[in-house]
Amino acid sequence: MKLTTLLIGLCSASALAFAAHAETLTIATVNNGDMIRMQKLTDDFTAKNPDIQLQWVTLEENVLRERVTTDIATKGGQYDVMTIGNYEVPIWAKQGWLLELNNLGADYDVDDLLPAIRGGLSLDGKLFAAPFYGESAMIMYRTDLFEKAGLKMPEKPTWEFIGEAARKITDRNAGISGICLRGKAGWGENMAFLTAMDNSFGGRWFDEKWQPQFDQPEWKNTLQSYAELLKDAGPSGASSNGFNENLTLFQQGKCGMWIDATVAASFVSNPKDSTVADKVGYAIFPNKEGINNHGNWLWSWNLGVPAGSQKAEAAQKFIAWATSKHYTELVAEKEGWANVPPGTRTSLYKNENYEKAAPFAAPTLEAMNAADITKPSVKPVPYTGGQFVAIPEFQGLGTTVGQLFSAVVAGQMSVDDALAQAQQVSVREMTRAGYIK
């Protein structure tokens, strides 16, 4: 009896001692399928690292962005690992807000990261965040509707072809719109799409002296084509459609084409949610005839460690686990290859099991490899970034311009007025921010 009591006492004492020494990492993240999946699989990490406990703070994307920015700028220290986009990484790294990830372990294989993604997360050759999943943009189209209309998607479609095809397959009586595009205002909504589209039209946001370019013909062509396309072949209420709204329309069979993030491919081809899962084809982001540019859309959600973190070693251990090849295999084992986080590692796209389970693997890789965020436009630019401009002012400016362009789609403003106002606002903001001397 005494021995039992002693043993229980010793166990309790060691449990208390362990609890006292266990480090708790607070991880800020967005609510998307891949992140939720990771939260469910963290037992694998905590089993291997019993001295590290994890707690999650999951938030809506914009709130998360606002909160982690406030926290990191004020050195609040609320988070040990932050989920951030490749828009923030270079800006924050330059500010000294992120720790260099130089302790990810010998078997991490940093050279396996897709070069385009790795480049976007590095500054002076140093990695400041590790990609959890990555995406570019591509065309998703209904093969059955194309066949019915006698159309064949070219290997490298142009905007001219997309326009013709969209108008041809539009069937208002059947409730089918030829094309669904983002119209909802926001730097990460319609402006992500329009910036990429303008890149593929040969345009740019700023010239080498940071002069806004909305008064140039490329932007006028872009906005005119976009507005006319949505008017002739888009769904009703397109000015309030973002990623989720278009996803629903496509899944319900109401869009002939949808040009958006490659991550959507796994949703539209999932028979559980999509009524057209077996009728979807994929093609690279279009370009304007004669312009060798396919939009340069490149986005990744990444894990980074805020500078000044007291738990940097444990945080890097977690990041190494969450973005490793081992994690990919873990997801494949538990949830199937189609559900592994895409767009971060070269080895994934050489895996036969993945190619078999994910028919969109090859076009996704092609789209990602085609993106070069160091040269978003065929014209010279003073910035990096594909569907965004990697400067701190872009969030505010992009959203303001996005509201003007959304008003064009809603029929509340003309293309010329919207461009004139966009130019005026941009010149004012860039002068105020000190870019224009």
Added chain:
Amino acid sequence: MARAISTRRKTVTTVVAWLVALIIFFPILYTIITSFKTEPEAIAGISLIPSGTFENYIEVQAQRDYFRPFLNSVVISLGSTLIALLISVPAAWSMAFSPARRTKDILMWMLSTKMMPAVGVLVPMYLIFRDTGLLDTRTGLTIVLTLVNLPIVVWMLYTYFREIPGEILEAARMDGASTLKEIVYVLTPMAVPGIASTMLLNIILAWNESFWTIRLSAANAAPLTAFIASFSSPQGLFWAKLSAASTLAIAPILIMGWFSQKQLVRGLTFGAVK
């Protein structure tokens, strides 16, 4: 004839009252209905008949722990309400029964703090919380919610106290009651309906406050408002799950409101008819 008109009028006013109540309650009702739909159903269009699935509730429970944010909400809203009342009762007493020349100005100034957008003081507040170690603590959120709701509590109590005849307090004073005894034994019992409704309203306001509670908390002190916000997704469908999370979050306060509605209405109309 007069009786017939009266009955008809009564019927009409009852129908209008029900209609108004339905319109006011409709967003909550629709949230509850949506929580029993599948995700594609939720976004398909307006429909009042759900397929009746419990999948969203199961998914919400599987994804997040409900109990911890619930407990945080209870502690924060009750704590901030009690502190606000402790401060506001004597403040409202002095303003109602011993007004000074600038009392009205002070009252207006207190109310004017509610006119400023909260985001305007986010960074200073964040820095104060960081430096005092109050970030992501229940104590910090209790303090901030007390401050946020204090003007409304003072105003409400001031209005109720003004309805109480000053002569009763004078009589108590003449009988030798101290200020504290006057407030505790004479004023408070007379103003119970007003204090109760102020308390209930403040609990509701604190329970639903999302700006500060989301921004000043992380994992430890996050209340149900943060629990709801965590179900909004940038990529993928989430309306049905968000509705299920919202229903779970508002259920306790809805039930509390239902059971205390008599007290709440009595307090809100206290002194309205003389």
